[in-house]
Structures are given as structure tokens and as C-alpha cells.
Amino acid sequence: MGLAILADGRLPEVAELLAPLGDVATFEGSPIGADLERADVLVVRSVTRVDDELLARAPRLRMVATATSGIDHVDTDALARRGLAFAAAPGANASAVAEYVLAALVGPLGLSRGARIGVVGFGQVGRRVTAAARVLGFRVAACDPPLLEARIRGALSLGSTPFHRLARREPLVSLGDLLPACDAVTVHVPWTGRGRHRTAGLFDGTVLRRMKPGAALVQTSRDGVVDLAAAAAMGLRLVVDVWPGEPYIDTREVTRLGAALVVGTPHVAGGTAASKRRAVAQVGRAIARTFGLEPPARTQRRAVRVVDGRGRGTAACLDAVVGLSAAARTFVAAVAAARGDPLDLEPLRRPLRPELSEVAFRHVPMDVARTIAALRRTLAAFDAPSDAVCRAPSAVHRPLSPSAVRRP
Numbered sequence: 001m002g003l004a005i006l007a008d009g010r011l012p013e014v015a016e017l018l019a020p021l022g023d024v025a026t027f028e029g030s031p032i033g034a035d036l037e038r039a040d041v042l043v044v045r046s047v048t049r050v051d052d053e054l055l056a057r058a059p060r061l062r063m064v065a066t067a068t069s070g071i072d073h074v075d076t077d078a079l080a081r082r083g084l085a086f087a088a089a090p091g092a093n094a095s096a097v098a099e100y101v102l103a104a105l106v107g108p109l110g111l112s113r114g115a116r117i118g119v120v121g122f123g124q125v126g127r128r129v130t131a132a133a134r135v136l137g138f139r140v141a142a143c144d145p146p147l148l149e150a151r152i153r154g155a156l157s158l159g160s161t162p163f164h165r166l167a168r169r170e171p172l173v174s175l176g177d178l179l180p181a182c183d184a185v186t187v188h189v190p191w192t193g194r195g196r197h198r199t200a201g202l203f204d205g206t207v208l209r210r211m212k213p214g215a216a217l218v219q220t221s222r223d224g225v226v227d228l229a230a231a232a233a234m235g236l237r238l239v240v241d242v243w244p245g246e247p248y249i250d251t252r253e254v255t256r257l258g259a260a261l262v263v264g265t266p267h268v269a270g271g272t273a274a275s276k277r278r279a280v281a282q283v284g285r286a287i288a289r290t291f292g293l294e295p296p297a298r299t300q301r302r303a304v305r306v307v308d309g310r311g312r313g314t315a316a317c318l319d320a321v322v323g324l325s326a327a328a329r330t331f332v333a334a335v336a337a338a339r340g341d342p343l344d345l346e347p348l349r350r351p352l353r354p355e356l357s358e359v360a361f362r363h364v365p366m367d368v369a370r371t372i373a374a375l376r377r378t379l380a381a382f383d384a385p386s387d388a389v390c391r392a393p394s395a396v397h398r399p400l401s402p403s404a405v406r407r408p
Helices: 014-021 076-082 094-106 124-135 145-153 162-169 175-181 228-233 251-255 273-291 314-320 326-339 369-382
Strands: 003-008 022-027 041-044 063-066 085-087 116-120 139-143 184-187 216-219 237-240 261-264
Touching (some): 003 014, 014 041, 014 273, 063 273, 076 085, 085 273, 094 124, 094 273, 124 139, 124 162, 139 175, 228 237
Parallel strands (some): 003 022, 003 041, 041 063, 063 085, 116 139, 116 184, 216 237
């Protein structure tokens, strides 16, 4: 008899993709009731908080998997106390987020060839942004203290893909060196509230003051990493996709940013159908490894035309989203069209606080389809599978200088 799997029904094709591993039941909203009580494996999205209270209602549970790259909605300490296995889907939506970031840099922010871009957090998204930015002629500097330490310890798993090569070869600089030298800074760190490399409150007023006057800041990482109000007060130009209080976005937080907000979107940077399907397949393979099962067969990505289940395309569905301004639709539809992949509209339907039903996003005149199409081959190379593993050479910290900021 296979596993009893309980999965979030909002994940694309989740029952189909995980069916080879066992009996799949799905839930809408919160996982409750008899299905949770008998589940061996729970598969969630970021909207489900996995904590002691939920786990107490799942006596048979043996594993939790989240079809997301971020894991701050999962209490991993609670899982460890119960001896439960855990898996996430790092990188599943990384190319989608990188496309969004590059679209913002060349479109509404108006940066041109030769501009200096700072990438803070050199993981799945950061490395893709770096490679794609160089295709566009940007100069790039990267900062990632944990990665630098891992290099020095020789603790990196390195393969032959661009992702692995950048991990061991990219010059890494300190945040203090990076900020004053860059025309735009894009943030790609996880949220961590403790430890030596704590990211909660990383971009506070003190740190933000080190940035160039009038520089741009792109925030697609996690809420709590960037003090948006302080950034706006300093006159930085903002592109923001993550907000305080998600999934309930209080638009007062949006309007307080005033003219500093160049682009605001409701957490949709990585929200493509393909990226979510890729995440489900990724956690499916992790479940198979955990329980010694045959992994689900890899399937080819299919062209998807129906976005909302009623036959309407991306533009028509965006028009139907309550509370989303025409300005936001313009930007999001342009990015979705350039990807060649329909946008997952579920995040756009998240309820807003009732006293503020209109989202005050700025007007974004842009045509990014041709630009993003030119980046596709670069980003696709990062998704090539590789099982090769070797040890990393040791590395030394390099301060930011004309030679340290690699030119295209």
C-alpha cells in the first residue's frame, strides 16, 4: 500500500504528479479533519503555517514538504522534535523571479548597459539574476557571507552547471562595499531571525543610508528583510513584490511609500504555472527518496492556455481581478506574456483589507517581451540537471573595486 499524501489543492496537477507515490487527497484553505489525521505526508504552500498546533492533529505524519523555496512558514524545530522528514523546492521558481527582476531593471527603472547592479543573496535566484544581468550588459557585484564561508571551509557541492560554477568562482564582496557602488540593489535572501547571518531587518535605516542617493532597490525576497518606509524616506526608487501582513496586503503600506514606489505587485514574481508545477515535481522526488520509492516520471512541460479554469487567457483574467489596478495589470501581463507561461492568478485574488479595496500601484509603461526572450537560454542553462559533486576550492574575500565588479 502506498503513502497517504495530503496536498494543497491549489498546486497545479498535484494529484496527478504525486499519484505514483500513494493515495493523494487534497485540501482547500487549511489542512483539517480525517485526511490530516491519517496522512503520512503533508504537502503545503507558503499560506499554510506548519507548527506544533497543526502537527498535534496529524498523529501519523512522517514527512512535511513545501512546494516553495522559502521555508519560514514551517517550524523546522517542531519537525525535528518529532523526528519528521522535511523537504522544500529551492530554485523551482527562481528563473521566474529572475525574469521579473530583469524586467523591472530594464523597464520601469530604466537602467541601461553599464549600470552597476548589486545582488544580495547569491543563491538560486541571485545567481540567475547575475548571469542574466550580464547578458544585458550590466556590471554586477554579489554579496553572500554564508556562501563565502562555505567556500573557505570547502563545504560546497559543485557540479558543472552555471549555477555551480558561479558558486565557486564569483567574486563576493561585503555589503558595506557593495551598497555605495551600485545603481540598483536586488535582494534575494531567505528570512532568518537568528544566527550570525540573521536577515530579519537586514536593510534597516543604517544600512540603507549606505546606498547611492536615488539608487533603486528591488525587494522580492521576504517581508521583514527590508524597511520599506525607511527606503522611501531616503528617496530610493522601489520595486516591491513582498509586503507586510501577507497574504492580507494592507494598501496603506503601499500608499505610504508615495512616489518612491516605481512598481508594486502582490507577491507574483515567481507565480507562473510552470514554476509551481516544477515545485510539485521536485518535492515528489524528495518524497520518493525519503521512503525509498521509485521517483515519479519526469514529464515534459506542457503549453498551458487556460489560466483560471474557465478558458480565459492571462489578460482577460487580470481584468477580472478585484482590487488590482490597471497599472499593476500592465506590468504583470507584460512579464507573463514574455515568459510564454500563464500567470498563476491565485495570489492576485488574496483578499485585501475591506476598508481599502483599491491597490495603489504605480503606472508602468514597458515592453519587456523581447528583452526577456533574449535571456531565456541563459536562465534555462541553470535548470539543467547535474549530479556531479566535488569540493570547492578555498576563496578569499575581495573588496569592491573596478576589477572586482565584473564587466560583461
